[in-house]
Amino acid sequence: MNSKKSDFVKFEQVDKSYDGKELVVKGLDLDIAEGEFLTLLGPSGSGKTTTLMMLAGFETPTNGEIYFDGRPINNIPPHKRGIGMVFQNYALFPHLSVYENLAFPLKVRKVDKSEIEERINKTLKMVSLTGFENRMPAQLSGGQQQRVAVARALVFDPKLVLMDEPLGALDKNLRESMQYELKHIHESLGVTVVYVTHDQGEALTMSNRIAVFNDGKVQQLSGPNELYETPVNSFVASFIGENNTFTGTVKEIASGSAKIETDSGETIVANPIAVSSSGEKSRISLRPERVSIDPNEQLENKFTSEIREIIYHGDHTRVRVNLLGNDEFILKVPNASSDLKLNVGDKLDLGWSSHDCRALDY
Amino acid sequence: MTAEIRTSDGELLSVKLKKVERRRRTTAFLLAAPLLFFIVFAYVIPIFQMLGRSIDNAEMNSFLTETHEVMQTWDGSEMPGEDVTSTFYYELKTAVENKYHGKIATRLNYEKGGFTSLIKKTSRKLKNFDENANFLDQFIDVHKKWGDIEYWQALKRGTDAYHFRKYLTTFDYEQRFDGSIERIPEKLRINVTLWLRTIFVAVGVTFCCFILAYPISHLLSVLPTRYSNLLMICVLLPFWTSLLVRTSSWMVLLQKQGVLNDTLVSLGFVADESRLELMYNMTGTFIAMTQILLPFMVLPLYSVMKTISPSLMRAATSMGATPFHAFRKIYFPLTYAGISAGSILVFVLAIGYYITPALVGGAKGILISNRIAYHMQQSLDWSLATAMATVLLIAVLVVYWLYNKIVGIDNMRLG
Numbered sequence: 001m002n003s004k005k006s007d008f009v010k011f012e013q014v015d016k017s018y019d020g021k022e023l024v025v026k027g028l029d030l031d032i033a034e035g036e037f038l039t040l041l042g043p044s045g046s047g048k049t050t051t052l053m054m055l056a057g058f059e060t061p062t063n064g065e066i067y068f069d070g071r072p073i074n075n076i077p078p079h080k081r082g083i084g085m086v087f088q089n090y091a092l093f094p095h096l097s098v099y100e101n102l103a104f105p106l107k108v109r110k111v112d113k114s115e116i117e118e119r120i121n122k123t124l125k126m127v128s129l130t131g132f133e134n135r136m137p138a139q140l141s142g143g144q145q146q147r148v149a150v151a152r153a154l155v156f157d158p159k160l161v162l163m164d165e166p167l168g169a170l171d172k173n174l175r176e177s178m179q180y181e182l183k184h185i186h187e188s189l190g191v192t193v194v195y196v197t198h199d200q201g202e203a204l205t206m207s208n209r210i211a212v213f214n215d216g217k218v219q220q221l222s223g224p225n226e227l228y229e230t231p232v233n234s235f236v237a238s239f240i241g242e243n244n245t246f247t248g249t250v251k252e253i254a255s256g257s258a259k260i261e262t263d264s265g266e267t268i269v270a271n272p273i274a275v276s277s278s279g280e281k282s283r284i285s286l287r288p289e290r291v292s293i294d295p296n297e298q299l300e301n302k303f304t305s306e307i308r309e310i311i312y313h314g315d316h317t318r319v320r321v322n323l324l325g326n327d328e329f330i331l332k333v334p335n336a337s338s339d340l341k342l343n344v345g346d347k348l349d350l351g352w353s354s355h356d357c358r359a360l361d362y
Numbered sequence: 363m364t365a366e367i368r369t370s371d372g373e374l375l376s377v378k379l380k381k382v383e384r385r386r387r388t389t390a391f392l393l394a395a396p397l398l399f400f401i402v403f404a405y406v407i408p409i410f411q412m413l414g415r416s417i418d419n420a421e422m423n424s425f426l427t428e429t430h431e432v433m434q435t436w437d438g439s440e441m442p443g444e445d446v447t448s449t450f451y452y453e454l455k456t457a458v459e460n461k462y463h464g465k466i467a468t469r470l471n472y473e474k475g476g477f478t479s480l481i482k483k484t485s486r487k488l489k490n491f492d493e494n495a496n497f498l499d500q501f502i503d504v505h506k507k508w509g510d511i512e513y514w515q516a517l518k519r520g521t522d523a524y525h526f527r528k529y530l531t532t533f534d535y536e537q538r539f540d541g542s543i544e545r546i547p548e549k550l551r552i553n554v555t556l557w558l559r560t561i562f563v564a565v566g567v568t569f570c571c572f573i574l575a576y577p578i579s580h581l582l583s584v585l586p587t588r589y590s591n592l593l594m595i596c597v598l599l600p601f602w603t604s605l606l607v608r609t610s611s612w613m614v615l616l617q618k619q620g621v622l623n624d625t626l627v628s629l630g631f632v633a634d635e636s637r638l639e640l641m642y643n644m645t646g647t648f649i650a651m652t653q654i655l656l657p658f659m660v661l662p663l664y665s666v667m668k669t670i671s672p673s674l675m676r677a678a679t680s681m682g683a684t685p686f687h688a689f690r691k692i693y694f695p696l697t698y699a700g701i702s703a704g705s706i707l708v709f710v711l712a713i714g715y716y717i718t719p720a721l722v723g724g725a726k727g728i729l730i731s732n733r734i735a736y737h738m739q740q741s742l743d744w745s746l747a748t749a750m751a752t753v754l755l756i757a758v759l760v761v762y763w764l765y766n767k768i769v770g771i772d773n774m775r776l777g
Contacts, residue, residue: 058676079679079688091677095695104691105681156681 007067008034008192009055009160014064016050024050026216028064032194034159037186039195039203042213043239051213052162052196057081069159084153084161088168090145092137098124098148099133105156123155126185143174150182154189163195167202179205200240204228212236233274234360237285244291244329246284247362250275257300258359260284264325269300269354274361281362286352288318288332295351302351305329307344321348416528416749422469423523425462426453430521438515438539447497450517451488458485472743474516480507515539528749533557553733553750560730563647563719564712568659570652571708572701575659579700582660583667597660605654609721612650616640616722642724650718655711659704666700702769710758730754 009032016025025047032038040048053059055066057078065072073081093101099120106116124130127147137145146166153161163182167175183206186193197203203210204224212219212227212235220227220236231237238245248262250272258272260282268284275282295302305321316332319342323329331350333342342348367375423430429450436442457463467481487504491497501508508514516539519525527537534551537543545551578597582590600608615621618637626632640646670693678688716731723729730750737747 056676056680077679077685078676079682079684081680082682083680085677085680087673087677089671089673091671091673093674093678093692104678104683108682108687152677152681162680 004034005069006033007031008069009194010067011051011055012065012067014051014054014061014066016047016054016059017062023062023216025054025061028216028218030211030218030221032192035190035192036208037183037193037195037206039197039207039210040213041197041200041203041210041239043198046213047216048196048198048211048213049164052164052194055160055194056083056085056162082156082158082160084156084158086146086149086153086161086163086166088165090137090149090166090169092145092148092152094137096137097133098129098135098137098140101137101148102152102155105152109156119155123151126154126188127151127181142170143178146170146178147181150185154185154191158191160192160194163193165197166195167197167199175202176205182206204240212239214239230273231285231358231360234283234285234362237358237360242288242330242332244286244288244326246286246324246326248282248284250278250280250282250359253278257354258282260359262324266303266324268324268357270357270359271355273358275359282359283362284357284359286357288330290356291331291350291352293331293333294349299351300354301357302349305348305350307342307346307348310342310344317342319348321350323350412748413752413755414748415744416746416752417524417526418745419469419521419525420523422466423521425457425466426450426517426521429453429517433518433521436514436518438511438518441498441509441511442514444497446514447501451491451493451497451501454481454485455488458488468742470516470520472745473520474513476507477513477516480505480513484508512539528745529753531746532749532753553730556728556730556733559644560713563644563651563729564709564715566648567651567655567712568705568708570648571656571659572705574652575656575663575704576697576701579660579663579667582664583670584672594664597657600654601657605717608654609650609718612646612653612718612722613641616646616649641722643726644723645727646722646724647719647727647729650722651712651715654718655708658707658711662703662707663697663700666697666703670696699769702765706761706765710761713758714754 009030011028011030014025014028015023017023024045028047028051030051040051042048050059054061055068057073057076061074065074067073068081068083093104096104102120102123103116106119111119120133121130124132127150129144129147129151132140132144132148137148140148146169149166150163153163166182167178170178179202182193186206195203195206204227207224209221209223210227211221214235220232222230227236228241231240234245237243246260246262246268248260248268250258251261251267252259253272253275256271258270258275260268260270262268262284270282270284292299303323305323307319307321308327309320311318311320314335316334319331319333320327321329321331331348369375369378429446432446432449433442436446454463454466457466463481463485467478470477470481484501484504491500498508519527519539530536530543531546532553534546534554535543536546578593582593582597585593613620617623618639618641620640622640623632623637627634627637632638640649674692674696675685675688678692679685683691714731715729716735719727719729720732720735723732731754734747734750734754737743737750
């Protein structure tokens, strides 16, 4: 087997505009490696679906070029690209049975009958739907329809599969189990997957890499834990996971540490990520789970807060406190520490390390 | 045996359920009742009464009851005996006194031509009859047609309380007096031609509507709402204009000195002396009916196409199907329900279409409905008119039955 290409799919300076006034995708440069599971994550209107549609061939880039396996594909119609696709609403052919749905891409390719049957059996087994060949799509549950849609996108062995929010219509439990299933299918087949979602949990669970989209641009492209632990700007920090923020001005900056005076007048020691000189405005991002309650150890930042609200969440309790003028500061208290007595109005000592507290762009 | 389930107030569950359901059923019935009564009394009952006329001859039978009875013993192979002729004489006399002999003449004339003058002349001379002499001879003296046995046979048949001969006429057949059924002479045959023409026009118009409506419906279903609404108004505009006005405008457009011909002549496509015959023939009927019935095809098609997700076609092409293949295998089959609903609607409306062919059809473009109207209004042979209408109704019901068998009436979507 030849070595995996790191630029199996390549977007080069791709722009897309629908109305000639606004760019939905702005100067997109993106390399997708062969065999990887790449997620395009972003809020609605961020350009992620447009990017996917350009790759599938349903939208034409206004500017720039897309390469697939080394070939420019801007002028290749969708049916000649050989890219599998799973649609948001499944897009199963309602008048065809499961078997006929799966046979469709194979019949188009003039695969002979015995092989069609063999491949369909194999694919249905992979999505655990053996025995459902003669059902009509309307007779299947949402999850089963989703499996058929995935099977149909994979049955003709495409090198690249695109998925457009495929789990959006499923309920929470089913969505989680399908996430694992898709992940396993990807791992066992080694097919390249480009996945679009607005659900960060989904993206973090399944992807090798995640491209966070906002405002037509990729804000950060990195692995799931890097994305969560080290967001490069305040959009990513606020979009991925929960996030407490302070705004302030840089007073002193050294390598690996910066003193920032918050708008309320206190000084926080933070990790300078997107600030480089004193006097700059900055937004400080801090994950709730990185805040210690009643800290014993030596921490650069220690402050006293006042409890505003306590919300019970089963496995953990969320505590909203007022800290340094921020009334929306959230703490996550694991339920193991049930001995902790919390009451609204109580004072609570909090502390965190400067490393976990990232000074980002304003 | 399973225990009877009771509700918490001790009533049997099944009884209670019926009680609750009954109230709902009553409400539903009451909501429908006004319309139901209106339809039954103003529509269904009159229609069946009218349709009954196609076989009903009770009035005629009541005019000449005794003659009819006496004639039952006459086998019609030779001239009738005095029992028949005398009874007929007395009943005709009563008819003349009560002035309904005219009706008898008209009715009998449907059975055999010449009866009108025969009865009228006989009625005038009736007072000269000698009631003690031979009646048959006196009848023949008044008019020699009474010597023709066919007139007596026609009299016997024409006084039956009911008969199905109008249905034979509907298809250009007749029953001879010896009971054999044969086609009428070729130069008199018109109904079969009209039936075939009607079916041809209905099928043709349905097909033309389908060809024209399919692309426009597709466009309507994929356009953004603000454009599709505008286009929809254009499609529905004909609905808001009186049928008569629309048909008249087609006359203005299509006639020999009309707008269309003038334009073609001035553009040099057609020579002035050979202007196109677009009206008073099938062409006119076809063009005008297609335009008028088009919305009935567009609406069901549109409503079905609207439900077809665009991602289906995308899915098909992403799997490697050419756009045409995807259309043929995916999109087109999904529109069957709309095609069949639109087709049956247009077909059923077209098969009974009256005003348009009457105005633009001329002699060569009229349809069976125009013939029915002719028999209702001009020839006054209501029996024949209703016989034809019954055949038309049955034809439409058969089409519905077939539709239900093949497609299922539940799949009908009308907008």
